Amino acid sequence: MELIIALLIGTLAGSGVWLLLRPRTFQVIIGLSLLSYAVNLFIFVMGWVRGGRPPFVEPGAVVDFSRFADPLPQALVLTAIVISFATTALLLVVLLAARGLTGTDHVDGVESDE
């Protein structure tokens, strides 16, 4: 389980970094999205990967902390998802504006071979 998730995060992050270094704005935005998926998964597994453990404590039950998942990384992931969603949407608008103003989708606003 750990190995699968680690490979998954590595693949997502690797693809994200490669796309981030590409010259087209669309590739950059997809790269950032993939990277943010990788980071979100990474935060999530920082609370350990274990199945069948809810992050709640039932009222009245005897509390044994080894039987519960850590709720904090889940809260962090939620915040991180919301923030990266909002900033990606903002970047998309800027990307469209740059395409309209410069007439190209190169990140520098000019084609490199010109």
Next chain:
Amino acid sequence: MSWSAHLPILPIVLPLAAGALMLLLDERRGRLKAAISLVALALLLIAAVALLQLADRPLAPVYALGSWPAPFGIVLVADRLAAAMVLLGGLLGLAATVFSLARWQRAGPRFHALLQFLLMGLNGAFLTGDLFNLFVFFELLLAASYGLALHGSGTARVRSGLHYIVINLAASLLFLIGVSLIYGVTGTLNLAHLAQRIPLVAAEDRVLVEIGAAVLAIAFLVKSGMWPLGFWLPSTYAAASPPAAALFAILTKVGFYAVLRLWLLLFGGGVGAELLYLGGMATLAFGAIGMLASQDLGRLAGHSLLVSSGTLLAAISRGDGAVTAAALFYLVASTLGIAAFFLLIELVQRARAPGADVLAVTAEAFGLADEDTEPEERPGPVIPAAMALLGLSFLCCALIIASLPPLPSFIAKFGLLAAVLGPQPVSAPTWALIALLTLAGLAAVIAMGRAGVQIFWAAEGRSTPRVRVIEIAPVAGLLALCVVLTVAAGPVMRYLHDAALALHAPQTYIESVLSRP
């Protein structure tokens, strides 16, 4: 709880309320928005001054959000440094807002609301005592700064804004990786609690904490523009509208502030000091060369920000309270001076006829000559003897950026040199730092002198600019503050010295957060 116990939350709530209120108002209510902005800023400044007085005691005031006790809830810690930074941010916000009233507020929508949200994020980042909360406030201030960087639109702004946003998004992802690594090992995000737990981490896990801290540091150093992470800075700041750029002068200092606080609190300033020193020196050299090479005033100001960042990073890497105190004084002085310079640039650019010389060509290359992006100028009172006033302000900015007497950055640099020369014998890295600081000052004198001669003395194609009182007032106000800093250098230096000593003795910080009743 008495009223003053709620004071630490006010610098966050006030701009949030003002910004949210302005979002509800129609774009045509410009006057009302300006009034709300100014009232909110005035209240913010009053709160910041009150906070400054409240913070000036051994145990920092701590505000527990929702009254949840410290390691579980989120706390705000208003220690001396945080309070001073909040006041500095508020002053820059006021200067930028007043300056924008002349014309820039009409160059695009939601200028005042974005500025308030930026101040909210800024104050939150300074005050928070929680690592993840720091991330949230960083994102808030960055999101607002994306909007402000693009304010006024135009090809140059959108192009450099795109770079700015992508770089900062990537840095934010690094921030998250660092935070989650540290949380994964220590199981806490409260800064004071982290400071207690990190020394107790088992030796085999310690490397993970240090990797996490290093990744975090990269995220902060991207923001503070350390070489080789700061190439985005000069073009973005040169392209931003003047009031936004003036406020951005403090954004680089947020990264520096985070590095200073976390490094001293969590690691006691030991790990990674050489890297900070080398990075600071490289930034200093790069900024100084960049200043000499800049033809455009905006890029000159951007590179002077890099010089200031480099000086600060190299200074704190010494891990010495007296040096840090002088560095903090330098931070305040240089931020005020560079912000005034960013505002001044636009005013002196008006004196130049387009196409008069090579500077105008550069300006066109960077899109500053885009006439369609410039908002309409409204008729209003125009001050006489504009050139003389602008020249005087330019001279003051040059003195501050080059750290020459009698303005406060000279006192700061003098204090810095005196403090690094304190421990005998003086080592080779110290001599290198002193040499580079002096050379950077020389480079600043040459660059600013050359720019001044071209603007004020080379007469060809020059016209007397129309400068309005409301535009020159914030510049004059910021420079007057610098003069006040020179006159009142004693008490200010005493305050910042206490702030620096508190940073170097994190035990009091931990105690004030964790041992609350």
